[in-house]
Each structure stands twice: as C-alpha cells, then as structure tokens.
Amino acid sequence: MSKKKVISNAQIVDPDSGFNEVSNLYIDGKSIAHIGSKAPDGFKPDEIIDATDQLLFPGIIDLSAYLRDPGQEYKATIESESAAAVSAGITQLYYMPEPQTTIDSMPTVNLIKKRAKAEKKVRIGVIGSITQGLKGEQLTNMGGLKYAGCAGVTNQRQAFSSTRTLRMAMDYATTFDLPVLLHPIDHALMGNGCVHEGAVATRVGLPSIPVAAETTAVAQIITLAEELGVAVHLCRLSAANSVELIRTAKQKGLPVTADVAAHQLFLTEMDISDFNPLCHVQPPLRSQRDLDALRRGVADGTIDAICSDHQPHEIDAKLAPFQQTQPGISALETLLPLTMRLVEEGSMSLETAIASITCRPAKTIRNKQGKIQLGLHADFTLFDKNDLWRLETAKMKSKGKNTPFEGWSFSGRSTKTFVKGKRVFDRSA
Amino acid sequence: MTNSDLSPGPLPASLQFTADGRLKHFLTIEGLPPLLLEEILNRAEQFVTLPNKTQNKAPLLRGKTVVNLFFENSTRTRTTFELAAQRLSADIISLDIRTSATTKGESLLDTIRNLEAMNVDMFVVRHQHSGAAHFIARYCAPHISVLNAGDGHHAHPTQALLDMLTIRQHKGAFPPLKVAIVGDILHSRVARSQIHALTTLCTGEVRVIGPRTLIPAGIEKMGVNVFHNLYEGLDDVDVIIMLRLQKERMHDALLPSAHEFYKRYGLREEGLSYAKPDAIVMHPGPTNRGVEIESQVADGPQSVILQQVTNGIAVRMAIMSMVMGAQSGQAL
Numbered sequence: 211m212s213k214k215k216v217i218s219n220a221q222i223v224d225p226d227s228g229f230n231e232v233s234n235l236y237i238d239g240k241s242i243a244h245i246g247s248k249a250p251d252g253f254k255p256d257e258i259i260d261a262t263d264q265l266l267f268p269g270i271i272d273l274s275a276y277l278r279d280p281g282q283e284y285k286a287t288i289e290s291e292s293a294a295a296v297s298a299g300i301t302q303l304y305y306m307p308e309p310q311t312t313i314d315s316m317p318t319v320n321l322i323k324k325r326a327k328a329e330k331k332v333r334i335g336v337i338g339s340i341t342q343g344l345k346g347e348q349l350t351n352m353g354g355l356k357y358a359g360c361a362g363v364t365n366q367r368q369a370f371s372s373t374r375t376l377r378m379a380m381d382y383a384t385t386f387d388l389p390v391l392l393h394p395i396d397h398a399l400m401g402n403g404c405v406h407e408g409a410v411a412t413r414v415g416l417p418s419i420p421v422a423a424e425t426t427a428v429a430q431i432i433t434l435a436e437e438l439g440v441a442v443h444l445c446r447l448s449a450a451n452s453v454e455l456i457r458t459a460k461q462k463g464l465p466v467t468a469d470v471a472a473h474q475l476f477l478t479e480m481d482i483s484d485f486n487p488l489c490h491v492q493p494p495l496r497s498q499r500d501l502d503a504l505r506r507g508v509a510d511g512t513i514d515a516i517c518s519d520h521q522p523h524e525i526d527a528k529l530a531p532f533q534q535t536q537p538g539i540s541a542l543e544t545l546l547p548l549t550m551r552l553v554e555e556g557s558m559s560l561e562t563a564i565a566s567i568t569c570r571p572a573k574t575i576r577n578k579q580g581k582i583q584l585g586l587h588a589d590f591t592l593f594d595k596n597d598l599w600r601l602e603t604a605k606m607k608s609k610g611k612n613t614p615f616e617g618w619s620f621s622g623r624s625t626k627t628f629v630k631g632k633r634v635f636d637r638s639a
Numbered sequence: 640m641t642n643s644d645l646s647p648g649p650l651p652a653s654l655q656f657t658a659d660g661r662l663k664h665f666l667t668i669e670g671l672p673p674l675l676l677e678e679i680l681n682r683a684e685q686f687v688t689l690p691n692k693t694q695n696k697a698p699l700l701r702g703k704t705v706v707n708l709f710f711e712n713s714t715r716t717r718t719t720f721e722l723a724a725q726r727l728s729a730d731i732i733s734l735d736i737r738t739s740a741t742t743k744g745e746s747l748l749d750t751i752r753n754l755e756a757m758n759v760d761m762f763v764v765r766h767q768h769s770g771a772a773h774f775i776a777r778y779c780a781p782h783i784s785v786l787n788a789g790d791g792h793h794a795h796p797t798q799a800l801l802d803m804l805t806i807r808q809h810k811g812a813f814p815p816l817k818v819a820i821v822g823d824i825l826h827s828r829v830a831r832s833q834i835h836a837l838t839t840l841c842t843g844e845v846r847v848i849g850p851r852t853l854i855p856a857g858i859e860k861m862g863v864n865v866f867h868n869l870y871e872g873l874d875d876v877d878v879i880i881m882l883r884l885q886k887e888r889m890h891d892a893l894l895p896s897a898h899e900f901y902k903r904y905g906l907r908e909e910g911l912s913y914a915k916p917d918a919i920v921m922h923p924g925p926t927n928r929g930v931e932i933e934s935q936v937a938d939g940p941q942s943v944i945l946q947q948v949t950n951g952i953a954v955r956m957a958i959m960s961m962v963m964g965a966q967s968g969q970a971l
Binding site: 407408409410411412413414415416417418485526529530531532533534 | 771860
C-alpha cells in the first residue's frame with residue numbers, strides 16, 4: 211500500500227489551469243489523487259498536513275544551476291546544493307555543463323544522475339554539451355546523450371567556432387528531440403569586457419560589453435531557428451532590445467523561448483559602481499531601462515522563465531580586483547524570494563510570477579511537471595506569505611555564500627517541499 | 640576571512656577617509672571635496688623646490704616605511720614617488736611584482752598580508768586592473784594607507800593633482816578656464832581623474848577630443864563636452880592636455896594608423912593656433928613625438944611638460960604627508 215496524504219486548507223495556485231482556491235490536495239503515493247474540499251470515496255489518509263493560510267503551488271523548476279560536482283567540490287557538491295534547492299521550494303533543477311565539467315559523454319551523465327539519486331531530494335535533470343568539451347568545434351554524440359537521459363543540450367557561455375557549426379548543432383540536436391539551450395553572446399563584441407557598456411563602466415574604467423554583444427547573437431539564433439524550423443531556447447537575457455527581438459519572433463509564430471536570471475530583475479549597472487565583486491555576473495547587469503523591459507517581458511510572457519543561474523563560489527573566487535573575480539551568484543535560495551518580490555512590487559500577478567518558475571520553464575524544457583493536476587507527480591511547495599525574514603549568508607544552505615542580496619528583507623517563505631509525494635524539506639523540522 | 644566580508648564595502652570615495660574625516664587613503668579624486676583638493680595643492684606648493692636650491696629633507700615621515708607596489712611598469716610615477724618619500728625622510732622600497740611572487744601564483748591578498756607582516760606604513764599601488772587600489776585599501780591592515788598610482792582605466796589621482804597644480808601656477812583660478820583633453824580617452828585613467836579634478840574645482844568648461852572609437856560611452860555624464868574635430872575642440876581653450884597613445888590601439892581596430900591619428904588629432908603648431916595665445920600645453924608623459932604631439936610644440940614656449948614632472952614630486956610629498964597625519968607647515 212502506498213502512503214496517502216492530505217494537505218488541507220491550502221490556497222492552491224496552479225497557474226497552468228488557472229486554479230486558485232482554498233482547497234485540499236490528496237496525494238496517493240507519488241501522485242496527485244484529488245483536489246477538492248471533500249476526500250474521494252474510500253480515501254483514508256495516513257497523514258494530514260494542515261496548511262491553513264499557506265500557499266500551495268507547483269514545485270519550482272530551475273532551468274540553470276551549476277552544481278560544480280564532479281570536479282569543483284570545493285565550490286559546491288550535489289549534496290549541499292540539493293539541500294539548498296529543496297529548502298527554497300525547488301523540486302527540479304537542471305545541471306548545466308561548464309568547461310570544468312563538460313557533460314559530453316554518457317558516463318558523465320550517469321555519474322551525475324547517480325549522485326543526484328543518492329540524495330533523494332531535488333530532481334536533477336542534466337543538460338549535455340552540444341559540442342565536445344564545449345569547444346564549439348565537433349558535435350557531441352547527442353543520440354547517446356539523449357539515451358543516457360540528458361534533458362537538453364547547450365554550449366554554455368562558450369563560443370561556436372563558426373556560425374555554420376552553430377547551425378549544424380541546432381539541426382542535429384533536433385534530430386533527437388533534444389531541447390537546444392543557447393546563450394546569446396557574440397564573443398568578438400564581448401571581448402574581455404566584464405560590465406555593461408555605459409556611463410558607469412566609463413566612470414569606473416572597467417572593460418565593457420555592449421548590448422549588441424547580446425542582440426546580434428539573439429538575432430542570429432532566431433534567424434537560424436526560423437530557417438531550420440527548429441525550436442530554440444535563449445538563456446539569460448539581459449537587454450531590452452533582446453526582449454523586443456524575441457517578442458517579434460514570437461509574434462511571427464517562431465518556436466523561440468527565453469529565460470532571465472532572477473538577479474537581472476533587481477540589480478543594475480549602478481550596483482557595480484563600488485567594484486562589488488558579488489555583482490560581477492555574466493551577462494552583465496545593465497541599465498534600469500533594461501531591467502524594466504525584462505520585467506515587462508516576464509509579465510507579458512515574452513520571457514518564459516525566471517531561473518536562478520546558480521553559480522556557487524568559494525570566497526577566494528571573489529577576493530580580487532573586480533575583473534579578476536569569477537562571475538556568478540549563489541542563487542538557488544533567492545530564486546523564489548525574488549520572484550515573489552516581483553508580485554509585491556507590482557510588476558506582475560501572483561499567477562504570472564509562479565508560472566514563470568513552474569509551468570512555463572517546464573514547457574520550454576518539455577517537462578510535464580510544473581502543475582498541480584490529477585495524475586501528475588506530487589511536486590509542490592508550501593509557502594507562508596506572512597513570514598518576514600532577512601537573508602543572512604551565514605544561514606544559507608548552499609556551500610557558495612556569494613550573494614549580493616545579504617541583508618535583503620523578504621515577506622513570505624517556503625515552509626515545506628514535496629517531491630513525488632515525499633516531504634524532502636520541512637522548515638519546522 | 641568570512642563570506643560576510645565580501646558584502647559591499649563603502650564607496651571608493653568614502654573609503655578614503657577615517658571616521659573623523661581625515662584623509663586616510665588616496666584612491667580617486669571622485670567624491671573628494673574641493674576644499675581638500677585646494678589644501679593638497681597649497682601644501683604641495685610649499686614643497687615645490689626652486690631650481691639650483693639645495694634640497695633639504697623634511698622629517699615628516701621619519702621612521703615610516705613606504706612600499707611601492709608596481710604590478711605594471713612605470714618609470715616616471717615610480718621614481719617621483721620614491722623621491723617624494725625620500726625627501727620626507729621615509730624608508731622606501733620598490734617592488735616590481737611582475738617578476739615577483741604573483742607570477743608564482745600567489746594571490747594579491749597574500750602578497751599584501753606578507754608585506755603587512757613586515758610592518759610597513761604605506762602602499763603605493765600601480766595595477767593593471769581597475770579597482771585594485773580600492774580592493775587593497777578595503778582589505779589591508781587598518782594602520783596602512785594606500786595611495787593609488789594608477790589602476791586599470793579607472794584613476795590616477797596623483798597625476799591629476801600635479802596637473803591641477805601646474806594649471807593653477809599658470810592660470811590661477813579654475814572657473815574662467817576652458818580645458819581640452821585630447822586623444823585616447825577610452826583607455827586613460829589620467830583623463831578620468833583629470834575630469835573629476837577639473838569639475839570638482841569648478842572649471843568653466845572641460846572638453847574631450849578624439850575619434851568616436853576612443854571616446855567611451857556616457858563620458859558626457861562626467862561633465863564634459865565631446866568634440867571629434869581637433870580644431871573645433873581647441874578653439875579658445877586655455878589649457879591643452881595631450882594623452883599618450885598606446886601603440887597596440889592600432890591592432891585593436893580602434894584606429895587605422897599612427898599616421899592618420901597624428902594628422903587628425905596630433906597637436907601641431909597649426910592646431911595650437913586655435914587655442915588662446917597664452918594657452919599651455921601639457922602631457923602626462925611619456926610622449927610619442929610624431930604620434931600625438933609635434934616636437935616643436937612639446938619643446939615650445941607654451942609647453943609645461945617638464946614642470947609637470949617637477950610638480951609630481953611636490954604633490955606626492957603633500958599627499959604622503961597628509962595621509963600619514965603630519966601637520967602642514969611642520970618642520971618645513
């Protein structure tokens with residue numbers, strides 16, 4: 211007999227179906243058995259969890275996290291980051307390859323999947339490399355990667371050796387129905403830049419990255435996707451003009467999707483004016499106008515998903531003059547708080563905010579979860595709207611404490627996280 | 640060192656002062672009050688030595704140890720800092736870090752920690768990355784003062800102040816002046832610090848002149864007017880500051896050739912004639928004759944280039960004595 215649970219009296223928000231009511235969620239084993247005020251006939255719960263005054267929404271699906279394991283365990287491990295993820299309501303994350311861990315063979319995929327499974331916490335999907343060693347030259351054995359269970363392929367932030375290689379990679383991956391995730395970067399235009407080109411970069415004298423380093427790549431990728439008739443996902447937008455290009459592509463009916471990192475919706479170029487290495491990110495923090503356009507893009511659906519782009523670092527990686535520090539933010543634990551803050555600041559509705567971290571990213575990566583619906587696995591989060599708290603790096607569960615949001619106050623916090631009907635995190639425990 | 644130490648520190652400008660408002664580090668001109676700049680210039684004036692006069696050492700920094708930390712090569716800046724320290728009776732050592740520990744993989748912070756352990760009092764830092772002096776000031780021991788001798792493209796504040804001293808000696812007050820800075824503004828920390836100094840001292844108009852590829856985005860927000868034509872930009876100015884053009888710019892698609900640059904933006908007698916008849920010509924050195932300036936102009940009657948070098952020692956003496964807490968006029 212599988213275990214039966216009831217989450218009672220929760221405000222259930224399922225943006226996919228538009229359901230938003232105070233109700234009960236009935237779980238049978240791994241799956242959602244019923245949603246309603248009354249139990250289905252013969253349902254005898256083994257456990258009743260009272261969720262009065264709490265929100266219940268689908269578990270968060272994070273499209274991008276660097277877990278550093280295997281290879282850079284001094285930065286983070288699958289163990290540490292799994293615990294961090296579920297503590298912040300994340301039930302599924304996607305492990306991104308990087309030059310130190312290029313996921314270009316079946317054994318690497320299997321190793322990561324094995325380590326992830328041992329944690330029995332968050333679901334970890336693996337994104338494989340689209341070229342060998344992420345060098346942008348020779349394609350990987352994508353048929354094999356698909357067979358090993360890769361959820362998609364990417365060249366991360368590395369350059370393709372030519373536009374032709376990019377085009378062939380997109381086409382070949384589509385043979386195996388692998389979602390293609392591309393970071394729009396023109397590496398020649400980016401050069402050795404590390405901050406947004408503009409008045410702030412000029413004043414602090416840091417080498418800068420023009421907006422065109424992103425927009426020319428966005429335009430190029432959209433053009434190739436249109437010609438080949440393949441779907442493509444654009445990762446980590448930073449500029450208003452990129453949002454505009456994607457809006458136009460979507461209006462033409464092209465199968466283009468996009469995401470943005472949560473920090474890009476809250477920080478701007480002004481935040482690096484004191485050389486704060488914690489705000490060193492790629493793509494760079496841009497202007498207030500870009501930030502506003504990105505928020506509007508999420509609100510109107512042009513940008514499908516908000517992700518963490520989690521990049522945990524050891525302290526030494528950030529202890530140097532700005533240019534010499536490693537980019538990235540340890541962000542698993544701020545993805546949900548920042549997204550909910552968008553609602554508080556009036557940028558979008560609660561449903562839109564939740565959709566942008568659940569069913570919308572799920573759809574882009576062809577994952578059927580991200581919803582609270584009958585028959586699906588019971589992956590969800592309970593959220594206490596009235597918990598006021600302040601982010602303290604010392605209390606973060608991630609091994610990487612590199613966040614610029616230390617000291618920020620948030621209203622509302624995840625209390626319990628469930629994956630496949632099993633409680634994987636409980637703040638009161 | 641814990642992660643909370645990584646949280647944003649004070650802005651570079653406020654980092655420069657002690658809690659009671661005394662100058663502690665000298666990292667950037669930006670954010671310094673005009674009265675402080677005047678005070679530094681006044682003090683520097685006292686240190687300016689007349690030619691042929693015997694150089695007496697002031698005992699203001701007796702017993703203090705100054706370390707020149709040069710991560711990037713420099714002859715003029717380093718030498719003038721050395722002389723300034725010696726004329727204030729300090730002990731000074733110069734480290735050429737490129738040939739030292741960091742090439743063996745030691746981190747910048749470890750280098751600093753090791754030197755701190757040798758009980759030094761002041762670091763003079765030149766580094767190829769913007770914000771390096773600010774970084775050292777944030778993390779070094781509390782009794783140490785940091786002087787920025789040039790960081791990346793960010794700032795070179797002592798150079799800017801020696802230029803201000805030179806301008807003041809020739810022109811007096813700043814508000815009626817028009818000053819033009821010509822050349823590679825994009826890569827110039829000197830230009831950025833000069834702009835901050837000139838605007839802080841309420842200069843009438845500050846102009847930057849150069850081709851579009853060498854004028855950084857948003858520079859006008861620093862309070863300057865941008866010109867792309869040399870003659871229009873030099874029209875009626877009181878001060879012309881020429882910047883050094885690095886040879887590698889020609890390989891970076893920023894400029895077609897040194898020859899073309901010289902034709903369009905090099906300062907020759909013809910260009911000089913557009914400025915006021917008593918305009919002065921400055922250059923932070925080292926000059927590229929025939930690239931950004933003509934020899935006749937560099938050596939001509941309006942050139943004050945060598946006076947800048949002399950003033951460099953005085954300004955650095957003034958700043959060194961101020962951050963070490965020595966009182967103005969003491970034992971002079």
